Amino acid sequence: MGRWQARWLVWFGLSVLAPLAAAQERPFAAVLAAPAPALLTDRAPAERLDDRVTVRHLAFRSLDVPGPNGPVANEVYALLALPTGPGPYPALVVLHPGREAAQRAIAIAWARRGYVAISPDLPGIADPARARHSRGLWTGKPYGSDRWLLRPAAASSTLFQAAAAGIGAVRVLQQRADVDRGRIGIVGASFGAYETLLLAGLLGDDIRAAYVVWGSGYFDETSFSKDMADLSPADRARWHAVLGAENYLQGIKADLFLAATSNDRAFWLPAVARTFEGITARKNLVIGPNADHASTGYPGAAPRDPDGSWTEQEIHYFAHALQGSGPALPVARLERVAGDTAVVQVLGTDIRSVTVYSSATDAPYPKRTWVALPDSRVSAGADGRYRIDLRALGLGERDWFVQASDARGTSSSTLPQRWGGAAR
Template identity: 35%
Template structure:
């Protein structure tokens, strides 16, 4: 090692120690010791129940010990495991609740009725500590939403660190169930649970067969309501938090199918963060933008509560997992080659895109908005896209002189499923 390198290292250590930030040795990921396929130890069984052909087992497992205030505080987590009564091998699904929620018992049962072995659990840093009955740990000493965005003295002090550890352990517990097909396990979650879905997708890699995140992205510093919390940290603390706890920076390790359902006007996860996450994903990635929606998705395949066989937050979740985990049905459509293709004689912008699909397209739209407006306050206007003889969808956007616009394409099929292109500017 040269004198210059030694000097730089000493400066880095001095800087970090000044801010009270722990520097991890190169290659020492703080989650590495949990990525060993070992299930957590169940320390308490809370009984079994039966619900319309589904067996439900409730347990508490040990997550990790934290030494604080000169004593060891164990973290213990409540989990629900639901499975079809009929003996056999089934795909698995980890179901992750959103911010302020608790273990999604009802959703776990609903998925199990459709032929999945499911696990739902309480998520530290994401659940409201006042709502959980059977989970405990040092993280419960913080009120909801507190101590997420910290890396002092190290990243393990963030309550979100505990949430990620518990997510990994929940996955391993699910994978070691004797009637689970280990090569066919999926993860689904909403909002902060969607973040955790994205995070686990990156950390667990090809152990996860397919993931579906509702709203939850990474790249918190690119555009989320949490960006202001990120900016409160010191430069080095921020760097460490983003390196280890930002889901977007983790997802590049994954090559398995991933879907991110988002809303254009979402108050928590803005389109720039969503798109950066999708672009960081290697391998199969697809997405949806619900226009003029905030933490809600009303497009075909979205929050349709009229459907009696909808186990998740969106109707299209079942279609996604039935295809990737059961091999039934057909894949989601994909929008490709979405580009601006010149202007009409009257000055309007022409756009075009192609669609890869094995199902009939029932609706094809192009949405546009004023790019000067804030993401959460935009008004997205639609124009119909027409299929031409070359197999491309064409639309004309009636732009106004002196105004800059963003646009994206959106198509729906007859199942229903809706997908979108990424959002891009009109030059």
């Protein structure tokens, strides 16, 4: 098969078959309509860590998954970290990356900051060897099994099961008297970031704020493209219809921040940009130049406590979005490009730096080198507007974006642009 034929099949699957499949089925309807999941016996005694935080080891019944001898129930373990006092508190669902499991240290750190935090094991994403308190068919299989499987039912996919586990965690929070149901957020990294997008789209107004760390939709444009290519066009279209985060972006009602890296080996920058463009809710973005699936590349990236969050600025983000504390993160917006000049508006408090990064387009995104333009090519004007002399990009095709940071180090970026047109 020629390259153009392969590309046509991908286009046909995503543009024609996926929307048709999405229109014909609403696979999460029953999960979303179900009552809060039944809590099972705690997997371990509660821990009173100190006078500020208590930890509970919950388990709840999730999906019934088709098995060779009939359906088998998933029992999802979730670590629940509680601040001392009656509340009500804002709450966070903490979604772990691949090969990990419920995030004890991060959930506890959020509880110390004044949030009820719950972190469930996610089927298909968690390492079964680490998810020793969860039960289900997936726990007896190798890591990553059945992610792309939608037969005999959507629930056969472990990523569908992961989404159901995340929805269940939100429902557990909504039933608690110490949780303010109007202030529930989600934070997730890597595969957990993909699930954050999916859940924010599925749950709509139930989620107030979401922070996505190194994740996207459009798996055909990520390191999972090989897995997608192994599926038939019909199966690929159905997978995207059921589990492609891109199909749920317009359902997002939460404020959403997407923290990306320019050289991400898993979630490539074009897929991140396309995902961001598809979100119609209030949104913001940062891109770490020359960073690969790690908290580097901008002042607010690396957390002061590596065990307490994935990035430092997510702490400021939720403080503003859910606790009403501190200023919002800065926002960098490309207003226009006219000839050799671009105008970017930066909104925020005490902005300390505005930097333009660019790269040649002759290498794959994970292997690119991004170079900062001299400060002399960026001039500040009124109302937070900055004029950029694009001639500094030099000759030849180049991609560029702007990064703005405030005194706290929290940062925002524009989407990448191509010198002479949008970067794709």
